[in-house]
Amino acid sequence: MTRPTRPLSPHLGIYKWQLHMAMSILHRSTGVFLGLGLLAMAWWLMSIAQGPDAYSEFITYASSLFGRLVLFGFTYSLIYHFLNGLRHLLWDTGRGLDVESVRKSGMLTMLLSVLLTVAVWVYGYSVIGKF
């Protein structure tokens, strides 16, 4: 049988970039990146379990410039995904779903995720007396 021709939604590429769309994509990307974070956490725990030598080898990698960049990425991803996850949970209760509330909580999440990530790193560096 022939299917009736119904209108199709336009291809993704023609949509104008908007805050909500970018934040939704970021939630998914940070979720995937945090999967790698859990892998790193497994490596961290394994190295401690294996003893001081394995642990100091882990620390050598983790404290290198590249290691710090990755750890900074994990921190930001976790904080962003956490805050945006709270928004998802709020929406699931049927609250905060109108356009204006979504925009406001979105802005707040973007701002807080950056501020909190920096705060955590400043705190971390202050613990080792480097800040």
Add this chain to the structure above:
Amino acid sequence: MRTDLGKVRGLGSAKGGTSHWWAQRVTAIGLVPLTVWFIVSLAALTGADHPTMVAWISNPFVTVLLSLFIISGFYHLKLGGQVIIEDYVHQDGVKLVSLLLLKFATLAVGLASFVALLKISFGS
């Protein structure tokens, strides 16, 4: 004559959509307090040496909280990853293999983390 829609109407998706959705929320809610605790604790442990780490992890409260973080984290990743695979992989064979790999990988790495945690806590 029946339309495609008519053929499938009432049959349902034959999948556990609701329970999957719910489990994803339960793990997310559990992860809320655990994540706050995890970030603050690790930041406070910046630069800690091996004995300090072992002493911290061996504290029973920490052992329990880390266990919960590992279990809910890996379970949440398995559920979330499944949705992503189902969104992007449409070929049945490839989809099945990807889902199996995700399942095995999250189980294996999660178990490795948990075993390492117990080994540290109870001493080698």
